[in-house]
Structure formats: C-alpha cells, structure tokens
Amino acid sequence: MTEQLTRTLRSDALDNRQRILEAARTMFATDGMDVPMREIARRAGVGPATLYRRFPTKQALATEAFAEQMDACHVIVDEGLADPDPWHGLCLVIEKLCELHARDRGYTTAFTTAFPHAMDLAAKREAALASLAELTRRARSTGHLRPDFVLDDLILILMANGGLHATSTDARVAASRRFAALAIQAFRA
Amino acid sequence: MTEQLTRTLRSDALDNRQRILEAARTMFATDGMDVPMREIARRAGVGPATLYRRFPTKQALATEAFAEQMDACHVIVDEGLADPDPWHGLCLVIEKLCELHARDRGYTTAFTTAFPHAMDLAAKREAALASLAELTRRARSTGHLRPDFVLDDLILILMANGGLHATSTDARVAASRRFAALAIQAFRA
DNA sequence: ACGGTAGTGGACGCCGGCGTCCGTTTAGCT
C-alpha cells in the first residue's frame, strides 16, 4: 500500500513525508505521545497544513511512525524463538522488549493503550503475541519457567514497564533493566 | 495548621471547602490528575472563583486532597511493621499498596511523579519510605527475602504498578493483584 | 522554456481550559 502512495507522490512531497515521519519518531520517543502536531511540523520544517494533509489524524501519523518499532518488536521475538534454549530466548526477549519500550516513551503508550482504530498496529501486535505464546510454551517445557505462567503475565509486565517514569532516557533504561531482571526472577520455576 | 484556617473560615465557606476536597478526591481517583479545575468546581457545586480562592494551584488542591490517602499509606506500612512475621508483613504491604494505587489513578501519579513543590506530600513520603526500609531490614533477617534486595526495588515495583492501565477500576485492581503476586515471587529468597 | 498541476505554508477562526474581577448574596454579630 505504501508503494502506491510512493508512486503517485511528487519527489518533494515524498521528501517532506519522510522528514515528518522522522520528526514524529524522535519527538514521540522523547516527549511522549502528547506533543502538539504543530511542533512536529516545525521540527520537520513544514507547515501545519502539509502535516495534516499527509496524516489527517495523530493516530495515522503514529501508526506509520511506529511501524519500524513494531518491526523491531518482531525481530526481537523472532530472535528469541531462534535461540536453541527457549528459556534463555524468553529472558532475552523480556530484557530487550523492556529496553525498547523504555527508550521510546511514545511507543510504549501506543503499544499498550493501542488506540481504537490503529488496526494496523493491532494486527502486528497480535502476530507478535502469537509468537510469544509459542516461545513461552517451549520455555515451559524446559522446566525453567514456572508451570503456572500465562502469557498475560508477560503482557502485564510489559505494561507495568511502561509505568516507569524518569527524568532522563538513560535513567529510564536503567530502571527498566532492573525491572526486567526482577520479572525474570518472578517467572523462574 | 488546618485548625487555624478552620477557625477563621466562615461556616458556609468551610462547607464548600469540604465539598471541593471531596469532589477533587473522587475525580482525581477516577479520571486521573488531568481533570479541569472547572469540572471539580462544577461537581462541588461552586464557582471557579471559589475553587481558585481556596486552592490557588492544582498542586495545593492535590496535596490536601491526597492527605488521607497518604495517611492510608502510613497505616498500611505500620500494620506491616506490627506483623510478628516481617516477611509476611512485607508481603501484605506490597499487596495493599499496589491495590491502593490501583484504586486511585490520581494518587499514583501524585505519589510517583511527586511534583516539585508538594513538600508536604514529599515529607510524608520520606517518612513512609523510612519505615519501609526498616521493615525490609527485618524481613531480610528472616531469610525469606532475597539477600540482594534493595529498597529501590520496591519503589521500582510501585512505580511500575502505576503503569497498569485498564478501562475499569475493577480490571485495574485485578491486574494490580496479579502484579503484586509476581513482585512477591521476585523478592522471595 | 514553459504550462499545468500537485504541493506548500502562512493565516484564519474555533474551541476549551485558565486565572481574575466585580456586583451580589449571606453568615454572624449586635
């Protein structure tokens, strides 16, 4: 679908579009989801009208902007699945997902609150969760994972991880790391 | 200090003040900290001016409104300290604090983000944390608590607990309960 | 090079929250 847009879009327009997405990504990541649309436009070096023409709503913008973060999520989960030791793979996934979410304030809220109509995000989210379920199934069979573990526990942890506030990104990442370690401890058989 | 105000305040004014605080408490709890001041005034049945006269800033209002929640925190910690089994007391404290925070959206953010100038809150917070430190010290000596546990871990958990979002209060409380159980699991030796 | 059209962004009006002023009401004392 992006391809069709790419084809019919003029070169300068495409350029602006890219800069808008880049600006949105960085601003969402550092300042969270409540940055004014104006501000994103300013940083991208375009007028408000251009921004609104490309992305009529903030959700549309967020959905596109977080596409690569979503892919990063998938890569992380796939790496976990590829690990010969499922328990070790699961631990890696937890650590990396927590860090990813800690580095990007906006993505966390986008992922957890999962706005009503961001179906594109939701679909990918479901796919990632399915892979996670498979990974936990394998990890449980190794005996290192608590037998009464359920997938919801992991989701719970990820959501809770999003509640970690801090003044700087570094502090947030550090807190997130400790938190991931505690979570793994809680999941161990 | 409240006494002095009480004395010099006219009866109807005192009445309004009470209703404002009650309205603020319920609205902060259900809708979080970002409710408009207007809305609180409306629910309390007073004009905006009255609200602003009593509480010039939202922080002032929040500080007073959460005073009893803060006391509830103290009671919980004290109960934990009074428990003959420190480890059991600690578990109770974790469960109750998580639930308290889950029931009151506003209080959670007020407690964790701890606005710059809400020194009254901050002072009580520190006192509670000191008691918590004592409790964890005792719990560790029983051997049921992980030897490498630090107080910051508990704070981390409480902050993370604040990240649990849900549509209804009941759902949030349920999630919080599961989360507390996981946390206790992570802290066990 | 040039015309046509896609694309742009400054400017505009709207809305909702904020904090304050002032004419009116009412508690409380005599």
Next chain:
DNA sequence: AGCTAAACGGACGCCGGCGTCCACTACCGT
C-alpha cells in the same frame, strides 16, 4: 431586624492547540 464584612459565582479576556482555506511555489512532462 439590621448592618458589615466575608464569601460567592457568573462573566470576562487570554492563551495555546486544532483543523482548514487559499494565494503562492516548484516539480515534471512536453
């Protein structure tokens, strides 16, 4: 009952974000 000062709240102006319109610009095919 009557007076006075305290208290009230509706109304006002301000600000910042939102979404849109239109006169101008610049790309691209010929």
